[in-house]
Amino acid sequence: xxxxxxxxxxxxxxxxxxxxxxxxxxxxxxxxxxxxxxxxxxxxxxxxxxxxxxxxxxxxxxxxxxxxxxxxxxxxxxxxxxxxxxxxxxxxxxxxxxxxxxxxxxxxxxxxxxxxxxxxxxxxxxxxxxxxxxxxxxxxxxxxxxxxxxxxxxxxxxxxxxxxxxxxxxxxxxxxxxxxxxxxxxxxxxxxxxxxxxxxxxxxxxxxxxxxxxxxxxxxxxxxxxxxxxxxxxxxxxxxxxxxxxxxxxxxxxxx
Amino acid sequence: xxxxxxxxxxxxxxxxxxxxxxxxxxxxxxxxxxxxxxxxxxxxxxxxxxxxxxxxxxxxxxxxxxxxxxxxxxxxxxxxxxxxxxxxxxxxxxxxxxxxxxxxxxxxxxxxxxxxxxxxxxxxxxxxxxxxxxxxxxxxxxxxxxxxxxxxxxxxxxxxxxxxxxxxxxxxxxxxxxxxxxxxxxxxxxxxxxxxxxxxxxxxxxxxxxxxxxxxxxxxxxxxxxxxxxxxxxxxxxxxxxxxxxxxxxxxxxxxxxxxxxxxxxxxxxxxxxxxxxxxxxxxxxxxxxxxxxxxxxxxxxxxxxxxxxxxxxxxxxxxxxxxxxxxxxxxxxxxxxxxxxxxxxxxxxxxxxxxxxxxxxxxxxxxxxxxxxxxxxx
Numbered sequence: 001x002x003x004x005x006x007x008x009x010x011x012x013x014x015x016x017x018x019x020x021x022x023x024x025x026x027x028x029x030x031x032x033x034x035x036x037x038x039x040x041x042x043x044x045x046x047x048x049x050x051x052x053x054x055x056x057x058x059x060x061x062x063x064x065x066x067x068x069x070x071x072x073x074x075x076x077x078x079x080x081x082x083x084x085x086x087x088x089x090x091x092x093x094x095x096x097x098x099x100x101x102x103x104x105x106x107x108x109x110x111x112x113x114x115x116x117x118x119x120x121x122x123x124x125x126x127x128x129x130x131x132x133x134x135x136x137x138x139x140x141x142x143x144x145x146x147x148x149x150x151x152x153x154x155x156x157x158x159x160x161x162x163x164x165x166x167x168x169x170x171x172x173x174x175x176x177x178x179x180x181x182x183x184x185x186x187x188x189x190x191x192x193x194x195x196x197x198x199x200x201x202x203x204x205x206x207x208x209x210x211x212x213x214x215x216x217x218x219x220x221x222x223x224x225x226x227x228x229x230x231x232x233x234x235x236x237x238x239x240x241x242x243x244x245x246x247x248x249x250x251x252x253x254x255x256x
Numbered sequence: 257x258x259x260x261x262x263x264x265x266x267x268x269x270x271x272x273x274x275x276x277x278x279x280x281x282x283x284x285x286x287x288x289x290x291x292x293x294x295x296x297x298x299x300x301x302x303x304x305x306x307x308x309x310x311x312x313x314x315x316x317x318x319x320x321x322x323x324x325x326x327x328x329x330x331x332x333x334x335x336x337x338x339x340x341x342x343x344x345x346x347x348x349x350x351x352x353x354x355x356x357x358x359x360x361x362x363x364x365x366x367x368x369x370x371x372x373x374x375x376x377x378x379x380x381x382x383x384x385x386x387x388x389x390x391x392x393x394x395x396x397x398x399x400x401x402x403x404x405x406x407x408x409x410x411x412x413x414x415x416x417x418x419x420x421x422x423x424x425x426x427x428x429x430x431x432x433x434x435x436x437x438x439x440x441x442x443x444x445x446x447x448x449x450x451x452x453x454x455x456x457x458x459x460x461x462x463x464x465x466x467x468x469x470x471x472x473x474x475x476x477x478x479x480x481x482x483x484x485x486x487x488x489x490x491x492x493x494x495x496x497x498x499x500x501x502x503x504x505x506x507x508x509x510x511x512x513x514x515x516x517x518x519x520x521x522x523x524x525x526x527x528x529x530x531x532x533x534x535x536x537x538x539x540x541x542x543x544x545x546x547x548x549x550x551x552x553x554x555x556x557x558x559x560x561x562x563x564x565x566x567x568x569x570x571x572x573x574x575x576x577x578x579x580x581x582x583x584x585x586x587x588x589x590x591x592x593x594x595x596x597x598x599x600x601x602x603x604x605x606x607x608x609x610x611x612x613x614x615x616x617x618x619x620x621x622x623x624x625x626x627x628x629x630x631x632x633x634x635x
Contacts, residue, residue, distance in 0.1 A: 052461060078463035086461075092454035095447075103451045106444055107463045115472065118443030119436055125443060132444065172463050 005030045005208045006051075006176050010060035012232075013050055020046045021232045022059065026210075028176070028225075033202060033209045035223035035240065037216075039252055043232040044212045045087060048178050051210075052084050053077040065175055079107050081175035085165040085182065087212075093154035097145060097164055100153050101136040104171025111135075136171065142204070143167045143197065159190035163197065170205065177201070179211040183218050191215065195222055220244060228252070266442075269434060269521050277427040288420050292539075295419075298491040300531045301426035302484045305433045307511040307527035308520055309480035312437055314509065315518035316446065317473045318453030319375065320384040324508045326391030327364045327478040329500035331485025333398050333406050335360030336414035336495045343415040353417070353425070357486045364482020365475050367394070372474035376467045391505055398497040411496035414489045426487055433480050438520060440476060449473055450518075514560055 004027045012022035021043040028034045036044050049055045051062060053074040061070040069077055092100050105111055113128035140146040143163045148156060153164060162182060169177055182198070183191045195218065201207050213219050219226065220240050227237040230252045236243050243249060280297070283289065289297075306324060313321045339356040346352045371390050375383050398406050406412050440446050448469050451459040460466055489495045511530055515522030533556060537549045563569055 074460040075463050075465050078461060083463075084461055086458070090455045090458035090461075092451045092458065094454050095450060099447060099450075102444070103447055103459070103464065104462050106448055111444070113444060115440075115445055118445050119439050121439055128444065168462060 003029055004063075005032075005065055006062065006210065008051075008060065008062040011047075011050060011057045011062050012059040013046065013055050013057055014059075019232050021050065021229075023233060024050075024060070024227075024229070025234065026062075026227055028208060028210060030208055031202060031206060032224050033198065033211070033222055035219045035226035036210060036212050036229065037214070037219060037226055038229035038235070041231075042229040042252075044229055045180060046232070047229070048084060048180055048212065051077075051178060052082055078172055078174070081173075082178065083169035083172045083174035083176075084178035085162070085169055085180055087180040087184065089158075089161050089165055091153040091161060091165060091168070093152065095153060096150050097153055097156065098133065098136050098140065098149040100164055100168050101139055101171050102132050104168040105132050105135060108135075108171075108173060139167050139171055142200070159186055159193065162186070162190075162194070166197070166201070170201065170207075175208065177207055177209045179209060181212050181214065183213055183215050191218060194218075198222060216244065266438075269524060270431060273427060273430060273434070273524075277424060277431075281424055284420065289423075291419065294423055295491070296532065296535050297423040298426050298487065299535065300528050301423065301430050302487050302491065303508075303511065303527040303531040304430050304524050305480055305484040305487070306508045307515065307523040308433055308437055309477045309484070310508050311512045311515070311518070311520060311523045312441070312473055312477045314512050315516075315523075316441055316449050316453060317470065319470075320380065320509075321387045321474075321477070322384050322502070322505050322509065323371065323387035323389075323391035323394075324477075324481050325500040325502075325504035326387075326394040327367055327481035328485040328488065328504075329391075329394050329398060329497060330367050331360035331364040331482030332489045332495045332500070333412060333485075333497075334363045335482075335486030336412050336489035337406060339415055339489070340413070348415050348417060352415075353490065356489075357483060360486035360489075361479045361482040364485065365479040367482075368475040368478025369471065371478070372471040375474055376470055388502065388505070391500070391502065395497045395500050407495075409497075411494045412489075413494050414492075416493055417490045419491075422490060426491070429483060429487060433483065434520070434524075437476070437480070441520075445469070445472070510557065514557070514564070516564075 006026060006028040008024055008026045010022075011024045013020050014022070024043075024047055026034070026036075026047075036047060038044050046055070050057050053069075053072055053076070056071055061068055063069070064081055067080065069080055069082070072080065092103060095103075111128045111132045113124050116122075117124045117128075137146060137149065140149055143166070145156075145160060145164060145167065148160065153161065156164060166177075166179065166182070179198070183194055186194060198209060198211075199222070202209060211223070223240045225238060226240050226243050228235040228243055228246075228249050235248055235252055236246050280289070288294075306328060310321065310324045313319055335356040338359045339352050342352040342355060346355075367390075371387060374386050378386055399409050401408050403410070441449075448459070448464045449472075451462070451464055452466055452469060456466060507530070511526045512523050514530070515524070515526035534553065537552055538546075541549050541552070
């Protein structure tokens, strides 16, 4: 267990009689890019929702860096170190790009400033705001978004919105980053750019990444290991190439 | 230079209200102001505090509250009662006023917490109905008190305060309200609140404690409504619960909506105009014409809303916008006017967008917009 940043143990959830996910056992090592794939409705996003506290597992449990996180609220889990992006982008649309990232920095202990300090504009408020803005700009630079920082998030092109969502998730200083279909709806050029960005995140932030994706080229180019889900259960797992050539996986995708 | 300009923008409401107050104070030194003007000034100050505090919940948290008058009612009764109890021993001075202010605001804040707790579970229409019910409950509770406690249906009489200078206190309180609410919005905490408004799910996933911030916003908003209530009790000599019904809550909401969601300065202007309009209509249309008051009030509201939102008029205003024309002539680098609410202006650092680019954001021809909409509807 000591080697794994994320470990789930027979995790599952059922809604009434429907078992949306069961006996999911993921073991992700530090600094890995791990893929979670499967046909539509296989329960991939459900697993993400379990890991981020949107749903509470009805069976099994999961550990982040050896600490059990089962049953915590979404914001608590985020503070413990799991950050995510969404399948359909969820940005703070009416806020500027830089503010989006600054919301991500909200809980960072570096930028502590109580409500009273803000209400009465004590020196710490100004220092905190200034440092937050600088830190946010730094993050935006990495994602090549710094020229857009004063635009509204909703006015960004699609690819940049995806990047901004990742930047915001990274701002919360996570140990594990969950990306839900990061390449969905992107053109080949943007996808290529995204592969580079994700690799950069891993190297630069020493990050562990778990991602859901349908684009097999993207997955095989990026992931070290994958888990294939089908009908809420694990079909197979292992090294990307081997798992993808497993006949059962092919059958699950193509049918027959 | 640009940064300086934005700071001006930020402080302009303090400056305008400050100068306004100082001028009136100087005027009143020469001789007391007309008593109806004094009363109007107090009313305007109360409306501004109410509108700005409600805009915190409606414009920045994005929840609809229909019970703002209820919080004000709590503040008015509690503040009035405390001052009535204190005046015999403390005298009718600033000390009694401050204590009743603290009590009124404190109890209103407590009610804010109480109403905030269901607010954490409910959203949108459901919350609106809960707040509406709260307002009506408060109203009828005070209506049914005994004569000795809160005066019941007749109302509570409050001590007569020296009216000559009450407006100065009232506008000082407006400035305090503005300072605290704007400071809140333009901080990391206010940013968290606007994040909740924009996307609650994402805010949770980003580690924002949604529960905590909803509660803080409701409480802050209720506190200032309570302060407005205490002012009201000092301004009117008598507090009657019938005044704080549903209609009054709606009137405050109208101020916020007319001023523009998430725009503090807009709320201030709308509050001033509507209060003035109401008072003027009441003095102009008397006798048989009194029935027309509400009609004219409603007509004027409709005209203002149409003027603000009709696409043709919007385009017309954009074309003949004096400040835009001036900026074009002098080729100023603009401040991004596409930034939507006040909280953001604070963040805006000068950008390199030229004026015509900025205009283009809002200059999609209205017929195009309608065309797109129509198509979507048909499908």
